[in-house]
């Protein structure tokens with residue numbers, strides 16, 4: 001992991017430069033009293049999700065101010081003005097998405113890493129980095145984007161992302177918090193009589209996605225685990241209570257594989 005290897009001042013300068021690029025420098029905005037983008041942010045902290053190798057969460061990826069700037073940029077696209085709830089872009093991404101990609105790269109490079117209990121952290125260990133270096137340093141990092149907008153009650157059923165996309169997928173969550181569940185891809189959907197629903201649920205790994213969080217999947221998490229968001233009444237349980245649902249927006253960033261000739 002690069003965190004220990006890079007010099008702190010250089011880190012901070014590069015981070016601020018990336019933030020300015022991503023969301024603009026609010027110090028030259030109209031009011032003049034908005035905080036500079038990124039000001040007040042704690043160091044990014046990455047958590048390896050136990051049980052699913054290659055699944056990482058950066059819960060405090062975007063500050064509240066950055067989230068609202070990003071939402072404004074998404075809304076300005078006008079994608080969701082009619083009944084549509086999804087927009088996709090291939091190749092050239094909107095500048096805010098290119099800049100969001102740069103910020104993801106930065107967060108992976110300089111963020112602190114928590115690999116969980118009993119797992120020894122080693123700088124040179126690929127498993128201790130949210131993305132293996134061949135994916136982290138590919139150019140571009142991402143060239144495909146999906147923006148999803150979910151009404152309360154709407155989610156996405158269990159799936160592995162299409163094989164036309166390369167390894168290394170990032171999901172940024174905005175607005176309503178939700179629980180995303182991960183389940184092994186080879187695990188058959190249980191026939192009611194063979195597996196109690198409680199058992200099926202316990203085989204799933206729940207991950208709480210608060211607004212401003214970033215999930216990164218690679219390797220096993222990308223290829224061997226399905227992910228889903230079930231927002232049907234009763235399904236969004238976290239900390240012993242049901243989450244209150246509002247509109248949720250997510251930005252998924254991926255890299256297209258070169259098409260076969």
Ligand SMILES: O=C(O)CCC(=O)C(=O)O
Pocket residue numbers: 146148156161171227250252
């Ligand atoms: O909306 C999300 O958080 C997930 C979206 C997703 O998994 C997909 O578009 O493949």
Ligand SMILES: [Fe+2]
Pocket residue numbers: 159160161227
């Ligand atoms: Fe997906």
